[in-house]
Amino acid sequence: MKYLIRFNKSRGQSNRGSLEHAWLVLDEMGNEVICKRVIINVPSRTFSPTNMTPASNPDDFSIMAEGVAETDRETSTVEINKCE
Amino acid sequence: MENEKIVNPNLLTESLIFPSKVYSIEKPDFLDTVRAVSSKYLEQSRQLQKGEYMTLMSGNYSHEPEIAPFAQYVSQTAWNILQAQGYSMDQLVTFFSEMWTQEHKSFSSIDYHVHGLGSMISVFYFLDVPHNGCQLVLHDPRPTKWMIDIATRDPSQITDASERVFVPSKAGTLVFTNSWMPHSFTKNFNSEPTRFVHMNLSVTMSPVKPTTVEII
Numbered sequence: 001m002k003y004l005i006r007f008n009k010s011r012g013q014s015n016r017g018s019l020e021h022a023w024l025v026l027d028e029m030g031n032e033v034i035c036k037r038v039i040i041n042v043p044s045r046t047f048s049p050t051n052m053t054p055a056s057n058p059d060d061f062s063i064m065a066e067g068v069a070e071t072d073r074e075t076s077t078v079e080i081n082k083c084e
Numbered sequence: 085m086e087n088e089k090i091v092n093p094n095l096l097t098e099s100l101i102f103p104s105k106v107y108s109i110e111k112p113d114f115l116d117t118v119r120a121v122s123s124k125y126l127e128q129s130r131q132l133q134k135g136e137y138m139t140l141m142s143g144n145y146s147h148e149p150e151i152a153p154f155a156q157y158v159s160q161t162a163w164n165i166l167q168a169q170g171y172s173m174d175q176l177v178t179f180f181s182e183m184w185t186q187e188h189k190s191f192s193s194i195d196y197h198v199h200g201l202g203s204m205i206s207v208f209y210f211l212d213v214p215h216n217g218c219q220l221v222l223h224d225p226r227p228t229k230w231m232i233d234i235a236t237r238d239p240s241q242i243t244d245a246s247e248r249v250f251v252p253s254k255a256g257t258l259v260f261t262n263s264w265m266p267h268s269f270t271k272n273f274n275s276e277p278t279r280f281v282h283m284n285l286s287v288t289m290s291p292v293k294p295t296t297v298e299i300i
Binding site: 002015016017021028029030031032033034035045047064071072073076077078 | 179181289298300
């Protein structure tokens with residue numbers, strides 16, 4: 001699964017987590033997880049939408065990583081690891 | 085007998101499979117803006133050079149706002165090409181993994197190579213093409229063919245037997261091909277440099293609007 005990891009620009013707002021929920025992780029199916037920490041243990045790269053087609057929100061710069069995401073609710077962490 | 089089609093029973097049915105396509109278009113309208121950004125980035129690389137050089141590569145500049153219309157055109161065209169070739173593109177977007185300028189002085193050339201690491205479409209935009217400058221060469225991508233190839237009757241003609249094809253270009257020519265197409269550049273036999281923008285585009289899933297949001 002490919003994931004886009006972005007800064008949560010709406011943190012602190014209704015249903016967008018606390019001010020500490022600074023990160024969001026979006027998967028290919030459209031599922032979004034808002035969390036405080038992200039650990040990426042796979043090769044990753046920047047993903048700039050400014051020249052992407054079809055056009056999307058030009059402010060949504062992301063890190064793209066491919067692997068398997070595991071969530072730890074106790075520490076509010078999403079960790080992306082290699083597919084086994 | 086009227087409207088009856090006469091079929092030659094000795095005619096072989098010919099089907100074109102696994103074609104290799106190259107697409108080109110003249111786009112001189114982008115030259116001024118792309119040259120301006122390209123020059124800025126080449127100058128940055130020049131400052132880092134120690135002593136003389138034959139080949140100069142700039143850094144990546146696909147994000148520069150001045151060339152956004154150019155980048156958008158290239159990216160959209162790459163998407164259109166993949167769609168037209170039969171790939172399932174509805175859920176995918178194209179994006180630049182690389183966009184940089186190459187400056188080749190006298191006798192500089194580029195060896196045979198392909199672009200991996202997720203590239204799907206490779207693009208060339210020619211900025212400065214002196215007479216007898218570097219020429220883009222596309223090579224037959226089928227290794228099993230060139231393992232058993234024999235000489236062609238007329239190498240100046242593009243035929244099913246061709247091993248390589250020289251792609252004519254001038255300032256403003258934009259060339260697209262699949263990234264699996266091996267390519268190289270001939271030596272620059274002019275005292276003036278050849279300059280072109282080289283781009284590689286990858287695909288990834290279209291950023292979708294979140295359907296579920298979980299706060300952990």
